[in-house]
Amino acid sequence: MSFKHKHILGIEQMSKEDIEIILDTADAFKEINARDIKKVPTLRGKTIINAFFEASTRTRLSFEIAGKRLSADTVNISGSTSSVVKGETLEDTAKNIEAMAPDIIVIRHGHSGSPHYLAERVGCSVVNAGDGAHEHPSQALLDVMTMREHKDRIEGLEVAIIGDITHSRVVRSNIYCLSKMGAKVRLCGPGTMLPPGIEKLGNVKVYTDMRDAIKDVDVIMMLRIQMERQSNIMLPSLREYARFYGLNPTNVKLAKSDAIVMHPGPMNRGVEISSVVADGVQNVILDQVENGVAVRMALLYLVSGVESMQTS
Amino acid sequence: MAKILIKGGRVISPAQKLDDICDVLIEKGKVTAIGRDLEAQGAEVVDADGKIVTPGLVDIHVHLRDPGLEYKEDIASGTLSAVTGGFSSIACMPNTEPVNDNQSVTNYILNKVKEEGHCRVFPIASITKGLQGESMTEMGELKGLGVHGVSDDGKPVSNAQLMRRAMEYAKPFGITIVTHAEDLELVGSGVMNEGPVSTELGLKGIPWVAEDAATAREIMLAEFTGAHLHVAHVSTKGSIDLVRQAKKRGVNVTCEATPHHFTLTDEAVRGYDTNAKMNPPLRSAEDREAVRQGIADGTVDAIATDHAPHHIDEKNVEFSIAMNGIVGLETALPLSLQLVEDGLINLPKAVALLTCGPAAALGIPAGQLEEGGVADVTVIDPELEWTVDAQQLVSKSKNTPFDGWKMKGAALFTIVGGKIAYQR
Numbered sequence: 001m002s003f004k005h006k007h008i009l010g011i012e013q014m015s016k017e018d019i020e021i022i023l024d025t026a027d028a029f030k031e032i033n034a035r036d037i038k039k040v041p042t043l044r045g046k047t048i049i050n051a052f053f054e055a056s057t058r059t060r061l062s063f064e065i066a067g068k069r070l071s072a073d074t075v076n077i078s079g080s081t082s083s084v085v086k087g088e089t090l091e092d093t094a095k096n097i098e099a100m101a102p103d104i105i106v107i108r109h110g111h112s113g114s115p116h117y118l119a120e121r122v123g124c125s126v127v128n129a130g131d132g133a134h135e136h137p138s139q140a141l142l143d144v145m146t147m148r149e150h151k152d153r154i155e156g157l158e159v160a161i162i163g164d165i166t167h168s169r170v171v172r173s174n175i176y177c178l179s180k181m182g183a184k185v186r187l188c189g190p191g192t193m194l195p196p197g198i199e200k201l202g203n204v205k206v207y208t209d210m211r212d213a214i215k216d217v218d219v220i221m222m223l224r225i226q227m228e229r230q231s232n233i234m235l236p237s238l239r240e241y242a243r244f245y246g247l248n249p250t251n252v253k254l255a256k257s258d259a260i261v262m263h264p265g266p267m268n269r270g271v272e273i274s275s276v277v278a279d280g281v282q283n284v285i286l287d288q289v290e291n292g293v294a295v296r297m298a299l300l301y302l303v304s305g306v307e308s309m310q311t312s
Numbered sequence: 313m314a315k316i317l318i319k320g321g322r323v324i325s326p327a328q329k330l331d332d333i334c335d336v337l338i339e340k341g342k343v344t345a346i347g348r349d350l351e352a353q354g355a356e357v358v359d360a361d362g363k364i365v366t367p368g369l370v371d372i373h374v375h376l377r378d379p380g381l382e383y384k385e386d387i388a389s390g391t392l393s394a395v396t397g398g399f400s401s402i403a404c405m406p407n408t409e410p411v412n413d414n415q416s417v418t419n420y421i422l423n424k425v426k427e428e429g430h431c432r433v434f435p436i437a438s439i440t441k442g443l444q445g446e447s448m449t450e451m452g453e454l455k456g457l458g459v460h461g462v463s464d465d466g467k468p469v470s471n472a473q474l475m476r477r478a479m480e481y482a483k484p485f486g487i488t489i490v491t492h493a494e495d496l497e498l499v500g501s502g503v504m505n506e507g508p509v510s511t512e513l514g515l516k517g518i519p520w521v522a523e524d525a526a527t528a529r530e531i532m533l534a535e536f537t538g539a540h541l542h543v544a545h546v547s548t549k550g551s552i553d554l555v556r557q558a559k560k561r562g563v564n565v566t567c568e569a570t571p572h573h574f575t576l577t578d579e580a581v582r583g584y585d586t587n588a589k590m591n592p593p594l595r596s597a598e599d600r601e602a603v604r605q606g607i608a609d610g611t612v613d614a615i616a617t618d619h620a621p622h623h624i625d626e627k628n629v630e631f632s633i634a635m636n637g638i639v640g641l642e643t644a645l646p647l648s649l650q651l652v653e654d655g656l657i658n659l660p661k662a663v664a665l666l667t668c669g670p671a672a673a674l675g676i677p678a679g680q681l682e683e684g685g686v687a688d689v690t691v692i693d694p695e696l697e698w699t700v701d702a703q704q705l706v707s708k709s710k711n712t713p714f715d716g717w718k719m720k721g722a723a724l725f726t727i728v729g730g731k732i733a734y735q736r
Binding site for chain 1: 506
């Protein structure tokens with residue numbers, strides 16, 4: 001097998017070949033999720049700890065289901081019910097988990113760099129389920145898998161990502177993934193949310209007017225505006241945000257007529273995306289979620305070192 | 313007390329405009345003679361052929377952490393670290409527990425230095441009581457104990473009116489106001505320089521304007537009040553330029569730069585290395601170049617380490633929550649000599665930046681080498697090559713970004729008051 005990564009820390013370290021292997025593997029695993037008996041013995045006897053120190057619905061469930069369908073023993077711990085609330089450090093938490101011989105630790109954490117921190121200190125594989133504003137590799141991979149399904153290619157696609165670019169790990173991972181696969185990325189958000197040097201991360205162009213950003217694109221990806229972060233320093237109001245940076249039935253027509261609409265979830269209906277568009281024919285949001293399980297099965301399988309997929 | 317005769321070294325003391333191959337004779341704690349072919353019966357002879365002899369080095373920005381935070385460093389270990397680095401005089405910052413805003417703490421420090429210290433320590437008191445930023449420390453009383461400067465270092469004095477009054481009050485006492493200039497609102501929850509690297513790493517950034525806006529305010533207040541302002545740890549192009557222009561206008565302002573700010577950039581943070589986390593943060597290549605230019609053209613008066621020891625438990629955590637600061641006493645000299653190697657400045661200028669420059673900036677009696685003066689002398693081997701091993705640092709704390717670095721130049725002898733406080 002030519003996938004040589006022990007950890008999945010980010011897309012930044014991956015090559016185009018790595019990404020293609022992951023996507024092809026995900027395609028193969030996707031079929032299992034439609035079976036009556038959604039189980040293959042691929043990771044039987046492996047222990048996977050999902051350590052989620054930030055709230056999550058999709059990613060957490062997705063990793064858990066992915067592990068279970070591969071017959072691994074998956075265990076979830078969440079920060080709020082762990083001894084982290086008693087002040088236990090991340091290092092001690094990791095070392096104690098490691099003492100119970102897991103094969104993979106999947107970590108979501110609010111501090112950028114936490115998966116790297118862990119990978120330097122434990123012997124098992126570490127999979128990044130989202131670290132601060134840094135990377136969310138499995139999200140970008142499922143996004144690209146979804147685009148590939150609907151558009152038959154990634155190369156040459158024009159993908160617009162709209163929202164709070166500064167605080168988004170989804171954006172960074174998507175920039176790396178799409179750029180390596182030959183797509184073009186257009187970013188747009190309020191002036192307060194465009195970080196310096198973001199164009200350097202890949203094949204990126206930054207727009208300040210959303211109408212220009214989404215004109216004739218193949219894919220529109222809307223990011224959640226994070227109100228708990230905002231206070232009134234970054235934005236005057238959600239009303240204004242929705243007006244200038246929200247996707248609605250009118251401005252969605254600026255994109256190509258067969259453009260697809262994506263969102264990593266959870267959505268703020270009526271803020272960054274109107275319900276009409278979110279539930280409309282162009283949206284592939286639930287396809288993203290479905291593909292998320294397949295992508296995560298692929299990632300867990302690929303880092304496990306197990307020789308064969310055993311999907312038949 | 314021993315007689316020491318330092319023979320044949322290149323004696324450089326910019327304060328005395330001295331740069332000559334000659335001998336230095338030390339007796340009873342004083343420099344009794346500087347000249348050629350000196351002889352002294354019963355003297356310990358130090359062969360300084362090929363070496364540099366300077367006034368004992370001076371670091372005006374050191375956190376000794378004593379009283380209260382002795383698990384990081386204390387007066388004994390911090391002063392030992394200082395003399396190991398060639399420093400015979402240091403100034404210690406008041407952000408201890410309790411804060412040094414009164415006679416008791418100042419006297420505690422001075423007494424402990426007498427008992428356990430390896431070098432001279434000049435305490436810097438706080439500008440505001442308890443570092444609360446609300447009312448002034450009793451500077452007049454502390455001046456009487458030998459305090460020459462005040463600073464709320466670690467924090468800015470956010471209230472401009474209070475800073476104005478502190479400057480007006482300090483001025484007749486001849487006390488230097490040392491400012492840690494930052495606008496806390498602009499800093500926000502930033503943990504590294506705001507720029508392409510912070511964007512890539514997904515870490516919150518501290519924009520250069522957070523320092524420059526605050527520096528501009530301080531300089532204007534200094535210009536308005538006529539007080540002596542010393543700007544601590546200048547890290548940006550903008551701040552260097554503000555100081556440069558202010559000096560041209562005749563404002564009584566000085567500034568210092570740290571070795572890490574003239575050596576490293578925010579690229580050092582890649583990999584989320586917490587030993588590259590400090591405040592002010594490592595900045596862009598452009599800022600580093602501006603600091604270096606400021607050193608070359610005289611805008612920067614002093615090299616000061618901002619030696620900030622932290623325990624391993626405080627650094628061995630995720631980058632966002634690691635404490636700010638690195639140690640610096642034992643690596644400052646070779647990093648400063650590197651500026652000479654790089655052709656940025658000549659050797660006498662480097663010596664000035666580490667001796668009379670800082671002494672004058674803070675207003676402390678140090679950095680001199682003259683007949684009849686105190687025998688604080690450092691003998692340096694500028695060619696000695698060595699590798700930094702963090703675990704072997706004398707400081708209690710090992711938080712340095714220079715672990716594993718090959719250095720050139722080291723102190724062979726650090727003499728304080730005529731006694732050899734450190735010998736390599």
